[in-house]
Amino acid sequence: MLGKIKKETVRNVLGHAIFLLVLYILQAAVLPWFGTGALPLLLPMAAAGIAHAEGAYPGALFGLFAGILTDSALGRPVLVFTLALTVLGLLLGTLSERWLSGNLPAYLFCCAVTAVGCLLIQVAPLLVRRVSVPAVLLSVLLPLVTSMVASLLLLPFVRRLSRTERRA
Secondary structure, eight states: OHHHHHHHHHHHHHHHHHHHHHHHHIIIIIGGGGOOSOOOOHHHHHHHHHHHHHOHHHHHHHHHHHHHHHHHHTTOOSOHHHHHHHHHHHHHHHHHHHTOOSSHHHHHHHHHHHHHHHHHHHHHHHHHTTOOHHHHHHHHHHHHHHHHHHHHHHHHHHHHHOOOOOOO
16 A cells, blocks of 8 residues: 555656656747747746645645746746745645635636736836836736646646546
């Protein structure tokens, strides 16, 4: 019995690690080639999905590693995304365990909260420099939309990784 639990845990952790690595390669190396100017944040969306599907502690742990990789992919030495995604993973996981159901609207809510939080982190330096608010809002709209589309594209993979049963 104990051997089976350890084997499933190792398989689960390995699956999450490979998923993170693939998303990191897409985020850091593949998507910038397209030159659209608005890169979807794949790692934070995956962290929100895992937090929604698996709960608080797996969400916080996945958020920690996704934050480290997001800081690295965006070329930011500051640990802002590392801290933010860890806290978001813990909060969204707790919300999902206690109040949110396991359906698509709850998943989209978690992804939307994460996308808005990540965009606020990216826009905060512009607001401090007193750039006009409408210009900032227009520059935020396209990345927000692309991140939400990315979250929908990531949904089957997140659901496949998290095999835990959730309440309806």
